[in-house]
Amino acid sequence: MNRLQMNLYEFLTHTKKVDILVVKNQKEGREAQQIFRYLKKPSLLLPDLRIEKFEDLRPYQYELFEIYNSFDQYYFSDNLITLIIPSATFQHPLPSKQIRKPLSLSFGDILEIELLEQIGYIDTGIVQNRGEFSFHSNRLDIYPINSNNPFRISLSEDMEIEEIREFSPVSQLKLDSDEVENIDIAPATFSLSKKRYKEILEEIENLSPNSPYSDIRSYGLWFLKDDELLDTKFKKIFHYSEIPQSKDLYDFQLEDIPTKREIYQKSNILLDDLVVGDYIVHKEHGIGIFEGLTQEKILGGLREFVKIRYQGDNHLLIPIEKLDLLSRYISATGSTPKLDRLGKGGFSKRSQKVRSRLHEIAKYIVELSAKRQLIEAPKIEKIDISPIRQQAGFIYTEDQIRAIDEILENLSKGYPMEHLLIGDVGFGKTEVAINIIYSVIKSGFQVAFLVPTTLLAKQHYTSIKSRLEKFGITIAHIDSFVSPKEKREIKKGVEQGNIDLIIGTHTILDFKFSNLALLIIDEEHKFGVKQKSKIQTNHSNIHLLSMSATPIPRTLHSALSNLKTISKLETPPNERVGVRTFLKEYDEAIIKNAILKELRRGGQVFYIFNSIAEIENKREELLNLLPSLKILIGHSKVPSKTLEREIVKFAEGEYDLLLSTSIIGAGIHIPNANTILIDGADRFGIADLHQLRGRVGRGDREGFCYFFIEDFQSLTENSRRRLKALEENSHLGSGNSLAMHDLEIRGGGNIAGESQSGHINDVGYSFYIQMLEDEIRKLTIGEGEIDEVEQDIELQLSIDGYISSELVPEERIRIEIYRRATSSQNLEDIQKIELELRDRFGKLDTPTIQFLDLLRIKILGKRAGVKFIQNRTKDIYISFWNGQKAHIKSPTRDDDDILKTILEWLKGI
Known part of the structure; x- marks a missing residue:
């Protein structure tokens, strides 16, 4: 217990009421909360809200929700609660009790949708985050900011509440919990009268076009009047640092207060999978442009079609x-x-050529894996690794503990492990590796740690050495700055077994080892198969642990699982905070302020400018803004050794700002650089921007990322949508939320270990991955055992079958449901889709029910080898791929009878 805690302990034992305790920061706040908890006095610690006055508040929604929820408990709880408020938060306008009144909804109430907008909720079409709602088909989905789960409210035609149930933001399905009689919805902003709400909307509309405020959420606290603010005159407010000195010394055990963080659940609903104007690949006809959905009559039946322009x-x-x-x-x-x-067959020829190449790659991967299964490898016995965990200084996530256990289990099996560890930037992959390294070396073996860049080698060496050296483990690293003499000594030490762990770039692949048991590859997608297999060829009985921040494509996961074991880190460590993300028009004042803000807290800055020809001019512009700025320039034309040497100097603090092209996208981890400015962000892909943003906020210091564009008005709708997605998905682990298919491209074909960019460009990444999966599956299951590829089936039926816009109004949500429904492999999948539709949208209409039946016919028909099914009134004609034909009759011409007749016949054959 420190001196301030002693002072607070004595003060609280003699003071009956403390409304607000102002602390310097969250660290002090947690210290103070330890004392409140020890004395069994209720307290709430507010987040540290470090924002400029009149700044756009949208990137700070999670902190604001936490502040609002804390004030609600303070205002409306029967217990006396103390608010512990960091000084940065206390200096901003804070809400009064009168504007934090919740909206209560109960069974039988008449709901007014506009009330939700009035208290700051946003209509999003699909509800996945706090502060969102969606209204369709007499059904309201809403995610209150004060709730762990969203609610689905069923309404009568008169808008009377008939049912309230919780649902999962991940599956979008109702939970098995009991029906709820009433809920209190805390305002996502403030509880305002209609008149006051309209005043604020008018105020926002009258702002200049360049204003950062687009809605009440972005304007937030700044519009509050004096009578709507926390009245501090009648509150007992104390400052932690000004509490009188304690005369006595106290020493007792205090309970740790874990860092508060938002638990981000990842939805399995992927919107914007196809957007009008996107390039699209048809497996048979090739690359075209998606022009949306359209309805057409076929044989008298109304159906929905995808329109593609070639x-x-x-x-x-x-x-x-x-x-x-x-x-x-x-x-x-x-x-x-x-x-x-x-009709020209060009795409068919290209895809066949790609498939042939992928067959060779798949064959190489499978053969290598099969050979490894027959080889004996060192058995790494499970030992006590608690010393490593105890000295880490933080609590491991459940994912980290699970990954460590899974890897140690695989190491103990006696044949070569091939394990892939996946986790977003900063999710603790290196910490998992440290536990594994400790286990292997303490079992009497050596470890090689392969990294893609010199800087990363040095950083891993420094951090791992500080953790493992105290346990008698000898560590060395090789990079381009190590002298030839040192290199020879290190090589000899590795060969003789005097060095337990060697960290380095591809140079270490040529080393001879005394007793190597494990090769760890960091950012494995940057290495080709040949590089990775080189050390395995020389040491065929070693274990392999690969680490990557690149998510595995959904389609490839199951195929790869036949070849290697996989662990995922999907939860951020407690001390990690998200990266504040801002989308701005280019403004020198904002740039200057962002740089100064970082320098004032002792940090450094990345400035990304992707034009080598103009980069010197950009340097002059920055020096005009801040003449004393120490700037390092980096790009591909700077000699690699020079660049590496200078970046090491940057990491050691000799420069304030690294002005570079996007070469820093990966492999540069500089803990002290926590602000990144990206000039011309609209000219980058979403995957590149996400990766660049991942360079900052990697420790316990908050990161800031600014995407600058020249002109909002000139952006295409697609560019605007994708940049907004990045701004809004700035929380930890948002990689999967950010259009998974875009992120998969990091490293392109290197998931298979080969540089395949030309082949990927020929057929598109998604189709490329599907073909690779097919080839791996054929080889792992066996050509003799695998079913023949099912031929497609043509349905020429006079049936109305589509998901109606009356049931699901938003086209993007319909497309998302279509995407999952049409990729269903069995009748159980269709049944799940049907239950989901009923759950999310209510009673299904006839076209939707018939569309699901058409999918059932497609699945059963493909299994039976049916080529096409056609009807003429009651007569139904069926042709098979083997030339056989069938003719059946429906009892009536009605759509449901025709569908029922076909389904029953297919089930019977």
Whole structure:
């Protein structure tokens, strides 16, 4: 217990009431909260809100929600609660009790949707985050900021509440919990009268076009009047540092207060999978442009189609039940593809060529894996690793503990392990590796740690050495700055077994080892198969642990699981905080302020400018703003050794700002650089921007990321949408939320270990991965055992079948449901989709029910080898791929009878 805690302990034992305790920061706040908890006095610690006056508040929504929830408990609880408020937060306007009144909803109430907007909730179409709502088909989904889960409210036609139930933001399905009679919805901003709400909207509308405020959420606290603010005159407010000195010394055990953090649940609903204007790949017809959904009559039945434009302004309509044949085109290089011409067969030739190459790659991977299964490898016995955990200085996440256990289990099996550890930037992959290194070395073996860059080698060496050296472990590292003499000595030490752990770039692949048991590869997607297999060839009986921040494509996960074991880190460590993300028009005042803000807290800055020709001019512009700024320039034309040497100097604090092209996208981890400014952000891909943002906020210091663009008005709708997605998904672990298919491109074909950018560009990344999965699956299951590839089926039925816009109004949500429904592999999958639709949208209408039946017919027909099914009134004609034919009759011409007749016949054959 420190002196301030002693003072507070004595003060609180003699003081009956403390409304507000102002502390310097969150660290002091946690110290103070330890004393309150020891004395069993209720207290709430507010987050540290470090914002400039009149700043756009949208990036700070989670902190604001926490502040509002804390004030609500303070105002409306029967218990006396003390608010512990960091001074940075206390200096901003804070809400009064009168504008924090919750909106109460009960069974039988008449709901007014506009009241939700009035208290700051945003209509989003699909509800995944706090502060959002969605209203459709007499059903309201809402995620109160004061609730762990969102609620689904069923309404009568008169808007009377008939049912309230919790649902999962991940699956979007109702939970098994009991029906709720009433809920209190805390304002996402403030509880305002209609008149006051309209006043604020008018105020926002009258602001200049360049104003950062687009809605009440962004304007937030700044519009509050004096009578709507926390009245400090009648509150007992004390400052932690000014509490009188204690005359006595106290010493007792205090309970740790864990860092508060938002638990981010990742939804499995992926919106914006296909957006009008996107390039799209059809498995047979090739690359075209997606022009949206359209309804057309077929044989008298209304159906929905995907409209695709090809070269020569030719169009193709694809029945929606064949959506699984389409994927969004993603290149390996960000280049714009050439549209295919219908009927010319060019795409078929290209895809066959790619498939042949992928077969060779898949064969190489599978053979290598099979050979490893037959080899004996060192058995790493499980030992006590608690000393490592105890000296870490933080609590491990459940994911880290699980990953460590899984890897240690694999190491003990006696044959070579091949394990992939995946986790977003800063989620603790290195900490997992340290535990594994300790276990292997303490079992009497050596470890090699392969990294892609010199700087990363030095950083890993420094951090791992500080953790393991005290346990008698000898560590060395090799990079381009190590002298030839030192290199020879290190090489000899590794060969003789005097060095337990060697860290370095590809140079270490040529080393001879005394007793090597484990190779760890960091950022493994940056190494080719040949580089990775080189050390395995020389030491075929070693274990392999690969680490990557690149998410595995959904389609490849199951195929890879036949070849290697996989662990995922999906929860951020307690001390990690998100990166504040801002999307701004280029403004020198904002740039200057952002740089100064970072320098004042003793940090450094990255400035990304992707034009080598103009980079010197940009340096002059920055020096005009801040003449004393020490700037390092980095780009691909600077000699690599010079650049590496200077970046090491930057890491050691000799420069204030690194002005560079996007070469720092990966492999540069500088804990003291926590602000990044990206000039011309609209010219980068979303994956590149996410990766660049990952350079900052990697420790316990908050990171700031600014995306600058020249002109909002000139942005295309797609660019605007994707940049906004980055701004809004700034929380930890948001990699999967940010259009998973975009992030998958990091490293392109290198998931298979080969540089395949040309082949990826030919067919698009998603189709490339599907083909790779097919080839791996064929080889791992065995050609003799694998079913013949099911031929597609053509349905020519006079049936109305589609998900109606009356049931699901938003096209993007319909597309998302279509995408999952049409990729269903069995009748159970269709049943799950049907239950989800009923759960989310209520009673299904006839076209939607019939669309699901069409999918059931498609699944059963493909299994039976049916080529096409056609009806003429009651007569139904069925042709098989083997040439056989069938003719059946429906009892009536009604759609439901025709569908029922076909389904029953298919189930019976």
